[in-house]
Amino acid sequence: MASSEATPVEEEVTECGLCRNAVSSFCRQCKVNLCDSCIPNHLRAKSKTGHVIINFTTKYDDDDSCYCESHPQYECSSYCKTCEVPICLHCTAHKSHQISELSDKIEELIKVIARESDKLQSFRHQLETVLDHTTKQLSSLPSFYQKRKDEVTAKGQEWYRQIEKTVKNLHQELDDLKKENKAVLLKQKGEIEKMIGTAVEMIRKATNIQTSKNVKQMEKFKQEIAQQETLKEFTQYTFPTFHECKIDGHYLQTYFGYIEKMKQRKMSLSENKFIPDTDSGRKVLEVPSVSSVIDTGFPANKNSNRLYGMTVTDDQKVWMGGNSYELKLFDLQGHLHRAVTTTDQGMFICMYNKQVVYSDMNNKGVKKISDDDTVVTMFKTGDWTPVGITGSASGDLLVCLNKGDQSKVVRYSSTGTVLQEIQYDSQCQPLYQYAWYIAENVNGDIIVTDFKKKMAIAVDGLGIFRYTYSGKSNDDDHSVATDSVGHVYVTEYKGNNIHMLDRDGRFLRYIIPEGGIKYPRSVCMIGDGEMIVGEEKTGLAKRIKFLEEQYRFVQWLPV
Known part of the structure; x- marks a missing residue:
């Protein structure tokens, strides 16, 4: 049976219109x-x-x-x-x-061609945006690298000044020791010379009296010479010694600073993903604005404290803990999405593997909220009380632990295996008195606020001391957070402001929004140029926009 389907006509050779030859x-x-x-x-x-x-x-x-x-x-x-x-x-x-x-076919083709032309036009605009940014980067290259060199030079000059100051102090110390040393040696010299003079006089008398026959004088001198004091011991003074410390090049660079290499990040042109350039000149708003306020509704304790810990989810919602055995999940408009009963107050919480984790101080452990809102114990911390907690870029958990007068930071795996302990500096002195809140910076630094020292203390990823920051008024430092370019933000509880630092702990400016903030405790970054700050006593969480609008590509690579 023949097929009913039509078959295409075989391709024919086009012939000349005047003969049968092939057309040209x-x-x-x-x-x-x-x-x-x-x-x-x-x-x-x-x-x-x-x-x-x-x-x-x-x-x-x-x-x-x-x-x-x-x-x-x-x-x-x-x-x-x-x-x-x-x-x-x-x-x-x-x-x-x-x-x-x-x-109909022409209309169909026109639509397809127009659609592809629009895509190509969009692609062209995207490429022009990347080209514009790349061109600007090229033009700013000399000034950018000169600025970095100036920063290195400034650091070197700071070290020169510190070295000169140290040398001057050591010289002064040597001058003072020299005077002290001279004084005691002159005193000792005088005492010894006096004793020698007395001994010489007694020897002379003893020589003369030995030729005498006056028994009475001899008896009297016998008692006198027997009572003469002799020196059984003396003090020997040694000159001071300069103990030269060996300079370790790696250790020196750790304290001096380092150059973070150029980063590459693959970005799809079809996605509008922009992150701020670290040197784009982006400015902090003179008066940061409050775009929304969330009333968490936590009750007040006897000290009127309501709101404690906060942490931001990947989909821009915020878990909050306060003066109750409950954690609440709000969106940024203030709508409550979840409320979960916990085994402790939510003072210290963080996100870890897309689940909220908190420190259970009562039961000395770290716990998480599962997807069905049940509390699961991740691991115990022995006889150490866990407080500040944060996830790290390596996929571990960093936890502040305190016991009596001891304090440390411990890096745990998800199963509770201890991977690292940070407790002492290079001189074997305690780094912390009471580690409180904790954050990890983009360069691997671990920043801890110390409740007793009233300062922020930073170490690098190996636990080597980097810097301390105690603020302008040495007031209470509470929570700490970092952003995508390495800035550090520390809440000053009684000062009612937020300190913005660079990645090396240098103060940049205060962040004080319009209308102010009262008793800020917890702070989290919620996006580019925005943060959310919790007021402990009012129970309000304020969304603050503090950077001016400006977006740039970091670097584009074809994907």
């Missing part, structure tokens, strides 16, 4: 196909419009008309969907095929 050219005026041998005869033929001979393969390039491949002298009026070619009224071979109006 086309007369645009006469609309006739020509072979090479027929061109001279055709040009000699009379024509009212003349002759225009063009290459057959390009005959449609500059002509809006669509001529039939099989019948070049006729314009196409239909479209064969089976063969996917335009046809004219004389194309009888396509009668059994699926035919549509040529205008």
Whole structure:
């Protein structure tokens, strides 16, 4: 049985319109196909419009008309969907095929071409944006690197001043010791000279009396010379010694600073993902604005404290803990989405593997809230009380632990395996008195606020001391947070402000929003140029915009 499906017409060889040879050219005026041998005869033929001979393969390039491949002298009026070619009224071979109006096909093609053209236009604009940024980066390259050199030079000059000050202090100490040393030696010299003088006098008397026969004088001198004091011991003074410390180049650079290498980040042009350039000149708003306020509704204790810990989820919601055995999940508009009963107050919480984790001080452990709102113990901390807690870029948990007068930071795996302990500096002195809140910076620094020392203390990822920051008023430092370019933010509880530092702990400025903040405790970054700050006594969480609008690519790489 023959198939009822129509089959495409086999491709035919286009012939010359004057003979049966293969076509090579086309007369645009006469609309006739020509072979090479027929061109001279055709040009000699009379024509009212003349002759225009063009290459057959390009005959449609500059002509809006669509001529039939099989019948070049006729314009196409239909479209064969089976063969996917335009046809004219004389194309009888396509009668059994699926035919549509040529205008419908043209309209379809115009839509496709317009859509692709729009995509290409968008792609061009995106490339121009990247080109503009790359060009600006190139033009700012000399000034940028000179600025970095100036920073290194300034650090070196600071060290020179510190070294000169140290040398001056040691010189002064030596001068003072020299005076003290001279004084005691002169005193000792005088005492010894006096004793020698007395001994010489007694020896002279003893020599003279030995020739005398006066027994009474001899008896008297015998008692006198027997009572003469002799020196059984004396004090020997040694000169001071300069104990030169060996300079370790690696240790020196750790304290001096280091150059963070150029970063590369693959970014898709189809995604509007921008992050701020670290040196884009982006400024902090003179008066940061409060875009929304969330009333957490936590009750007050006897000290009127309500709101404690906060942490931000990937989908821009905020878990909050306060003066109750409950954690609450709010969106940034203040709508409550979840409320979970816990085994301790939510003073110290963080996000870890997309789940909220908190320190259970009552039961000395770290716990998480599962997807079904049940509390799961991750691991115990022995006889140490866990407080500040944060996830790290390495996928571990950093926890502040306190026991009596001891304090430390411990890096745990998800199963509670101790991976690292940070407790002492290079001189074996305790780093912390009472580690409180904790955050990890983009360069790997671990920043801890110390409740008793009233300062922020930073170490690098290896636990080597980096810097301390005690603020301008040495007031209470509570929570700490960092942003995507390495800035550090510390809340000053009684000072009612937030300190903005660079990644090396240098003060940049205060963040005080319009209307102010009262008793700020917890702080979290919620996006580019925005933070959310919790007021402990009011129970309000304020969303603060503090950076001016400005977005740039860091670097674009094809994906």
